[in-house]
Amino acid sequence: MSSVSEGPRPGRPMSADTDRAVREATEELLAEVGYAGLRMQDVATRAGVGKAALYRRWPSKAALALHHLIGDLRPRDYVDTGSLRGDLAEVAADFVARMAHSRVRAVLPEMMADLLHDGALQAVFEQVCLLPERELITAVAERAVARGELTCLPELRWAHAQFAGPVFLWLTMLGGDGDRELIDRVADSVAASWAYEKERNA
Amino acid sequence: MSSVSEGPRPGRPMSADTDRAVREATEELLAEVGYAGLRMQDVATRAGVGKAALYRRWPSKAALALHHLIGDLRPRDYVDTGSLRGDLAEVAADFVARMAHSRVRAVLPEMMADLLHDGALQAVFEQVCLLPERELITAVAERAVARGELTCLPELRWAHAQFAGPVFLWLTMLGGDGDRELIDRVADSVAASWAYEKERNA
Numbered sequence: 001m002s003s004v005s006e007g008p009r010p011g012r013p014m015s016a017d018t019d020r021a022v023r024e025a026t027e028e029l030l031a032e033v034g035y036a037g038l039r040m041q042d043v044a045t046r047a048g049v050g051k052a053a054l055y056r057r058w059p060s061k062a063a064l065a066l067h068h069l070i071g072d073l074r075p076r077d078y079v080d081t082g083s084l085r086g087d088l089a090e091v092a093a094d095f096v097a098r099m100a101h102s103r104v105r106a107v108l109p110e111m112m113a114d115l116l117h118d119g120a121l122q123a124v125f126e127q128v129c130l131l132p133e134r135e136l137i138t139a140v141a142e143r144a145v146a147r148g149e150l151t152c153l154p155e156l157r158w159a160h161a162q163f164a165g166p167v168f169l170w171l172t173m174l175g176g177d178g179d180r181e182l183i184d185r186v187a188d189s190v191a192a193s194w195a196y197e198k199e200r201n202a
Numbered sequence: 203m204s205s206v207s208e209g210p211r212p213g214r215p216m217s218a219d220t221d222r223a224v225r226e227a228t229e230e231l232l233a234e235v236g237y238a239g240l241r242m243q244d245v246a247t248r249a250g251v252g253k254a255a256l257y258r259r260w261p262s263k264a265a266l267a268l269h270h271l272i273g274d275l276r277p278r279d280y281v282d283t284g285s286l287r288g289d290l291a292e293v294a295a296d297f298v299a300r301m302a303h304s305r306v307r308a309v310l311p312e313m314m315a316d317l318l319h320d321g322a323l324q325a326v327f328e329q330v331c332l333l334p335e336r337e338l339i340t341a342v343a344e345r346a347v348a349r350g351e352l353t354c355l356p357e358l359r360w361a362h363a364q365f366a367g368p369v370f371l372w373l374t375m376l377g378g379d380g381d382r383e384l385i386d387r388v389a390d391s392v393a394a395s396w397a398y399e400k401e402r403n404a
Binding site for chain 2 (some may be wrong): 024035036068102105109112113115116117130140155158160161162165166167168169170172173174176185186191193195196
């Protein structure tokens, strides 16, 4: 198990040009051969950098691929709509948009195994994707409590699973669309579940 | 893309002895080296069968591994508890027990990519796992309508995602436990969501 500091360092550029060349090569190859067919050597060759240099910055192809998904995975800014249902729809719309992105949809299921086994990669994923998402959901719940729409905060790790789980399955295994209907379904089901907790606690 | 008929044929035994030997070899190797390290050649050697014979029955290691997960993936018999919440808890308990099984938990995330790309494998998974689950959920919803607890059937593909999605994410990416609390959370959130639909349709 590597520590977080040994993981990829997305904030430290090699050089702007090299970084751009590696990004373009990775995105092109992901589109051409998919995650399973991606080879570090091919990325290095196409980007015109040494394989050793590539490995110094990204210790695995999973880390490299994740780094190039980060822009698509990171949640957008939070919008306060003035109501719980409205806020949930904002967060759901953002979440669905990210998960339905063709690159994320193609690569994320293939990275599942690597994410579960590689501690360093998991730490980056947690930092870039899971934590900011949980913070967004927390902010929505806290505002609802402040407005009196909820009496107490829901269990946030479970709330996160309620948001992310059905969307992930819907877009991958169940072959569904990332449309307005999906966004409303996610917002409705989380709103209903939180209201149910409120009633039970009342 | 292969057609379903070219997929694995779990119902047609090689011979009882050979079948048992292949099962034992596959389970042992999955436990020792995981799905990523599983090799058809190693299964053939340990089971004492030819590699060609192995491939004739299971066209890929994914099909072989899935076949040996089938007993764990197949839903149990349906129990009518007399109430929607009770029935949902039964289905959730069964679902969580299957997904939390150490073998399923270890292998399913690693098979995600294969499941998404291999049409024949997907057809088997659909037949063995997804369809029976959807039928269980349908039966629960139909009884609730018959009892007057619901006014109409929920959208069943989405209901399935609400059941399976959070549990899958909880047990894999979020590192949660498959305990009684999880079962109650799933049952509560689906019950709440269906009741919400009822109110909206009223």
